[in-house]
Amino acid sequence: MQKPIIYLQKAFRKEFVTKIQEIAPNYQVSTELADDELNNVEISVGWKQEKELQLLNHSNLKWVQAVSAGVDYLPLSEFEKKGIFLSNGSGIHSLSISEHVIGTLLTYYRGIGQAIKNQAVKKWDQTGIHYDQLSGKNLLIVGTGHIGKQLSVSLRGLGVNVYGINTTGHPVSGFIETYSIKNLAKIAEGMDIVVGILPGTEATYHIFNSDVFSHMKPDAVFINVGRGDSVHTKELATALKEQQIAFAALDVFEEEPLPVDSELWELENLLITPHISGMTVDFQRKFMTIFLKNLKSYVADGKLVENQVELRRGY
Amino acid sequence: MQKPIIYLQKAFRKEFVTKIQEIAPNYQVSTELADDELNNVEISVGWKQEKELQLLNHSNLKWVQAVSAGVDYLPLSEFEKKGIFLSNGSGIHSLSISEHVIGTLLTYYRGIGQAIKNQAVKKWDQTGIHYDQLSGKNLLIVGTGHIGKQLSVSLRGLGVNVYGINTTGHPVSGFIETYSIKNLAKIAEGMDIVVGILPGTEATYHIFNSDVFSHMKPDAVFINVGRGDSVHTKELATALKEQQIAFAALDVFEEEPLPVDSELWELENLLITPHISGMTVDFQRKFMTIFLKNLKSYVADGKLVENQVELRRGY
Numbered sequence: 001m002q003k004p005i006i007y008l009q010k011a012f013r014k015e016f017v018t019k020i021q022e023i024a025p026n027y028q029v030s031t032e033l034a035d036d037e038l039n040n041v042e043i044s045v046g047w048k049q050e051k052e053l054q055l056l057n058h059s060n061l062k063w064v065q066a067v068s069a070g071v072d073y074l075p076l077s078e079f080e081k082k083g084i085f086l087s088n089g090s091g092i093h094s095l096s097i098s099e100h101v102i103g104t105l106l107t108y109y110r111g112i113g114q115a116i117k118n119q120a121v122k123k124w125d126q127t128g129i130h131y132d133q134l135s136g137k138n139l140l141i142v143g144t145g146h147i148g149k150q151l152s153v154s155l156r157g158l159g160v161n162v163y164g165i166n167t168t169g170h171p172v173s174g175f176i177e178t179y180s181i182k183n184l185a186k187i188a189e190g191m192d193i194v195v196g197i198l199p200g201t202e203a204t205y206h207i208f209n210s211d212v213f214s215h216m217k218p219d220a221v222f223i224n225v226g227r228g229d230s231v232h233t234k235e236l237a238t239a240l241k242e243q244q245i246a247f248a249a250l251d252v253f254e255e256e257p258l259p260v261d262s263e264l265w266e267l268e269n270l271l272i273t274p275h276i277s278g279m280t281v282d283f284q285r286k287f288m289t290i291f292l293k294n295l296k297s298y299v300a301d302g303k304l305v306e307n308q309v310e311l312r313r314g315y
Numbered sequence: 316m317q318k319p320i321i322y323l324q325k326a327f328r329k330e331f332v333t334k335i336q337e338i339a340p341n342y343q344v345s346t347e348l349a350d351d352e353l354n355n356v357e358i359s360v361g362w363k364q365e366k367e368l369q370l371l372n373h374s375n376l377k378w379v380q381a382v383s384a385g386v387d388y389l390p391l392s393e394f395e396k397k398g399i400f401l402s403n404g405s406g407i408h409s410l411s412i413s414e415h416v417i418g419t420l421l422t423y424y425r426g427i428g429q430a431i432k433n434q435a436v437k438k439w440d441q442t443g444i445h446y447d448q449l450s451g452k453n454l455l456i457v458g459t460g461h462i463g464k465q466l467s468v469s470l471r472g473l474g475v476n477v478y479g480i481n482t483t484g485h486p487v488s489g490f491i492e493t494y495s496i497k498n499l500a501k502i503a504e505g506m507d508i509v510v511g512i513l514p515g516t517e518a519t520y521h522i523f524n525s526d527v528f529s530h531m532k533p534d535a536v537f538i539n540v541g542r543g544d545s546v547h548t549k550e551l552a553t554a555l556k557e558q559q560i561a562f563a564a565l566d567v568f569e570e571e572p573l574p575v576d577s578e579l580w581e582l583e584n585l586l587i588t589p590h591i592s593g594m595t596v597d598f599q600r601k602f603m604t605i606f607l608k609n610l611k612s613y614v615a616d617g618k619l620v621e622n623q624v625e626l627r628r629g630y
Contacts, residue, residue, distance in 0.1 A: 096425075099449050099473070103421025107431075110411075110418040115588040116431045122580040124572035124589045131594045134414050157472020158414070257439035265437040273430040274439045279446045 002040050003028040004060070006295075009046035010067060016288050023292060024299050043298075045291060047074055056082075063298060065291050069093055069147070069278070070227055071309055072200035080311040087294055087307045088315075092286040093278035094150035097225050100277035101151055101195055102134075102158070104223055104249040109134050113271060135159030140187060142208075143197035143226055144172040145315070151195065163187070167203075181207070185215045193221045199315040200227035208232065213239035221247045225277045228252040233264070240267050251277040317355050318343040319375070321610075324361035325382060331603050338607060339614050358613070360606060362389055371397075378613060380606050384408055384462070384593070385542055386624055387515035395626040402609055402622045403630075407601040408593035409465035412540050415592035416466055416510055417449075417473070419538055419564040424449050428586060450474030455502060457523075458512035458541055459487040460630070466510065478502070482518075496522070500530040508536045514630040515542035523547060528554035536562045540592045543567040548579070555582050566592040 006020060008031045020029050030037065041059040046067045055061055056078055063085040066074065071088050079086055107113045111129035118125050137160050141148045144164040152162045152174045164172055165187065169180035179187045184207065188194050194216065198204040208224065209232035216222070222245055224231050233254050239245050249271040250264070256275055264270055280286065290306050297305045309315060321335060323346045335344050345352065356374040361382045370376055371393055378400040381389065386403050394401055422428045426444035433440050452475050456463045459479040467477045467489045479487055480502060484495035494502045499522065503509050509531065513519040523539065524547035531537070537560055539546050548569050554560050564586040565579070571590055579585055595601065605621050612620045624630060 095448060095450055095474075096446070099421055100425045100427075102473075103418065103425045103427050106414055106418025107422055107427055110415045111591055111594075112415075112418050112422055112586070112588060113431055115591070116422075116428055116586065117435070118589070119580060119587045120432070120435070122575050126589045126591060129589070129591050129594070131411070131591060131596070133410060133596045135410055154473055158417075158469055159410075260437050265434060271427070271431065272434045273425075273427060274433070274441045274444070276426055276430070276441060276444050276446060279426075279441075279444070281446070281448045 002037075004042040005030050005033070005037060005040045006043045006045065007031075007033060007041045007055075009044060009048050009051065012284055012288070016284060016292075019288070019292060020295065023295050026299075043295075049073075063087070063304070065089075065294060066309075067092075067287060070199050070315075072227065072314060076309075076311045076314060085304055086309040086311060087290070087304050088309050089287060089290065090307050091146040091290065092283065093280050094147045096280040097147050097197070097277045098151040098154045100251065100273070101223055101225060102154060104271060104273070105134055105193065105221065107271065108221060108247050108249070137161065137192040138163065138190060139193040139195065140165060140191040141175070141195050141197060142181070142184065143199070144175060144178060145197070145199075147197045147225075148172075149174060151197070160193075163191070185212045188212050188220075189215045189217070191220060192217065193223070196222075196224040196226045196230055198226040198230045200229060201314040204230045206230070206232040208236065210235040210239065213244050216245045218243060219246045221245070221249075223249045223251075225251045228254045228256065237263055237267065237270075240269050243269070247271075249273070251275055317352075319357040320345050320348070320352060320355045321358045321360065322346075322348060322356045322370075324359060324363050324366065327599055327603075331599060331607075334603070334607060335610065338610050341614075358610075364388075378402070378609075378619070380404075380609060381624075382407075382602060385514050385630075387542065387629060391624075391626045391629060400619055401624040401626060402605070402619050403624050404602060404605065405622050405630075406461040406605065407598065408595050409462045411595040412462050412512070412592045413466040413469045415566065415588070416538055416540060417469060419586060419588070420449055420508065420536065422586065423536060423562050423564070452476065452507040453478065453505060454508040454510065455480060455506040456490070456510050456512060457496070457499065458514070459490060459493060460512070460514075462512050462540075463487075464489060466512070475508075478506070500527045503527050503535075504530045504532070506535060507532065508538070511537075511539040511541045511545055513541040513545045515544060516629040519545045521545070521547040523551065525550040525554065528559050531560045533558060534561045536560070536564075538564045538566075540566045543569045543571065552578055552582065552585075555584050558584070562586075564588070566590055 006027045006029045038058045042062050044064045061084050066088045069090040109132045111131050139160050140163045142165045144166045155162050164175035164178040172178050207230050247269045251273045293306050294304045297303050319342050321342045321344045353373045357377050359379045376399050381403045384405040424447045426446050454475050455478045457480045459481045470477050479490035479493040487493050522545050562584045566588045608621050609619045612618050
């Protein structure tokens with residue numbers, strides 16, 4: 001009888017493939033599948049759209065280890081029906097996203113964005129530079145998961161007062177105070193900075209909307225590095241044009257790539273980055289610390305110990 | 316007899332003028348001088364070029380409290396000859412400069428600078444983005460004074476390994492190791508980032524030169540927020556063009572404003588900011604914590620307790 005297959009939908013370095021084989025000697029590790037191997041696939045590392053139907057309908061899939069933190073692009077209800085486990089890559093990108101957010105904030109607060117634009121036209125302009133101080137600011141992290149926690153640690157070291165929002169308002173260490181998501185607009189009122197790090201679920205769809213923006217201070221900053229559709233893009237654009245808030249930075253969008261005819265491109269007080277905040281050096285090693293730990297446990301007793309997704313909740 | 320004058324060469328809020336008057340009731344506080352008042356000036360707050368000769372030759376000046384951290388633009392040897400005390404504003408700008416340096420680093424490491432340039436032409440480009448991780452980097456701060464210490468605190472919170480250089484290599488708390496300036500080129504060899512925060516003195520003139528740059532790693536970053544002429548600009552430009560180092564950011568220049576025909580403007584791997592790193596919110600309050608402390612002590616026993624400059628040394 002053929003061995004069950006661990007199907008790597010992404011290429012990994014030899015050292016890691018060797019480790020997988022050591023931990024799971026009764027499995028075959030494959031990066032390519034012959035047609036007659038499909039029904040032997042038990043574990044998939046990564047998830048590609050074009051393989052979805054094949055795997056769902058013809059394999060013996062029991063566990064998918066996603067590479068990303070967000071899993072809203074996977075067929076969660078199908079997984080639930082078939083009893084397929086799902087774990088995500090949450091934590092891998094935390095440090096990168098955290099550094100990205102701080103970089104974005106300081107680009108704005110220290111006038112670096114303006115200076116870059118001025119350099120392009122060889123313009124030396126001190127007086128037009130907007131400057132402010134990050135230290136001492138009140139900042140709200142909406143989403144107190146892996147990334148939110150890492151961001152909080154980094155920001156506190158820079159003298160920022162960090163507050164958090166999660167589903168129920170349950171306390172999380174490292175946050176001065178945490179509030180329930182239903183109070184978002186009210187809590188946003190007192191904040192200098194609001195950072196969205198929400199997963200894509202029905203509950204988070206367009207949660208950052210005109211109601212929230214109109215509650216924010218006119219000198220406040222909004223940043224989104226979570227899911228693109230957690231922001232009501234049109235209403236954010238209006239808030240920026242009418243200067244209800246001073247500045248925003250988006251790394252994720254409702255439609256990606258951002259269409260060339262989007263009005264966002266030309267907003268002076270919006271920084272656009274092309275979904276790069278999660279790009280991280282040493283990715284394979286970071287990913288394998290999660291996957292290999294899960295694999296060990298899965299082989300031993302069929303359970304996952306790290307980053308298992310609650311399929312109904314969606315994260 | 317007329318009261319001696321505290322001459323404010325910069326306007327301060329009424330609350331601070333009142334405090335000055337409370338601490339020094341036997342002095343007159345003036346922001347403008349009548350001709351016959353010049354010889355009564357004993358203390359000058361701030362130092363403007365256009366008043367220099369008048370004050371040096373016709374006043375009874377005993378103490379100048381500078382607003383800036385660097386004091387190389389003041390007539391130090393004249394002060395020494397006449398026994399005039401000088402104190403500087405070191406410390407006021409530390410937090411701002413520290414945030415500026417971190418902002419500059421993350422602008423580069425997280426590809427934010429590239430994204431800003433792409434946004435101007437509505438270009439969505441993920442694959443061309445250079446990204447790296449600040450956390451874990453080895454960083455050398457050249458100049459372990461007020462600013463260097465603050466920068467070290469902020470950077471350590473972000474996971475950076477911080478080394479220092481000062482005149483003699485004397486240890487400074489918060490630095491993993493400190494070295495003497497005479498070993499600059501050798502120490503720079505092992506660093507991912509070198510940050511210059513040196514005062515302008517004969518000893519620091521053109522200290523960042525081709526010798527240093529040629530020792531640095533090809534993926535290293537150089538930042539200068541100290542004095543412009545501590546950098547040999549022409550040799551830095553060559554190092555950048557030949558990619559001896561990967562990236563540089565200059566906030567200060569040998570000639571300011573940077574002339575429009577300078578070759579620096581067009582260097583792709585150089586970020587130019589127009590001497591803004593020290594711009595700081597709440598400046599008056601920060602400055603007054605230094606000046607009022609000194610004033611109290613000066614009125615009591617003629618001594619300064621904060622930021623007195625050693626005139627021969629120049630800082």
